[in-house]
Amino acid sequence: MENTKTDIDRRIAVRLRALRGERGLTLDGLAERSGVSRSMISLVERGESSPTASVLDRLAAGLGVTLAALFAEAERADANPVARRTDQIAWTDPATGYRRRNLSPPGFPSPIELVEVELPPGARVSYDSGNRAATVEQQVYLLDGTIDLTVGEATHRLSTGDCLAMRLDRPTGFHNPTDRAARYIVALTTDGRPALNAFKR
Secondary structure, eight states: OOOOHHHHHHHHHHHHHHHHHHTTOOHHHHHHHHOOOHHHHHHHHTTOOOOOHHHHHHHHHHHTSOGGGGTSOOOOTTOOSOOOGGGSOEEEOTTTOOEEEEOSOTTOOOSEEEEEEEEOTTOEEEEOOOOOSSOEEEEEEEEESEEEEEETTEEEEEETTOEEEEESSSOEEEEOOSSSOEEEEEEEEEOOOOOTTTTOO
């Protein structure tokens, strides 16, 4: 599905408000947990801002969900278990041009989320959300190209066919050091358990 900027901003706004409400968090409460300012959260929830991947990841960390969950639909019993390519939500980071597509069936109850990512030549995407409200496990599988994936202090160069498993409990960064796009699949799962380092300052 080729979504317009307005469509995506609206979807994120609705989803963010719903997730914050489900957790009983005020704007100030989410701001404290995520490190994103109250004013920025308010703008995102009104659909008046196009947040970057880094901002969205910090909000997801504060809510105890994955980044993919901010683009997903609430689980429902009648959800279709098949997600056709034409119905999958695609989003482009306004800061880096990195493009992500939610592959998992929207609304279908599952502990696993799949995302396809295209990282443009030379692009860097950094996530500084070491503190998370829940434990998130992730694996990255390179479909094509090369990326340097930094987890904490360690950097791993991944090429086509390589797979890296990691826990999202420290800052991470993705860098495409080549002159052609890299494509990879991200598989994520969260069990709802509080992360060991959750919100320790």
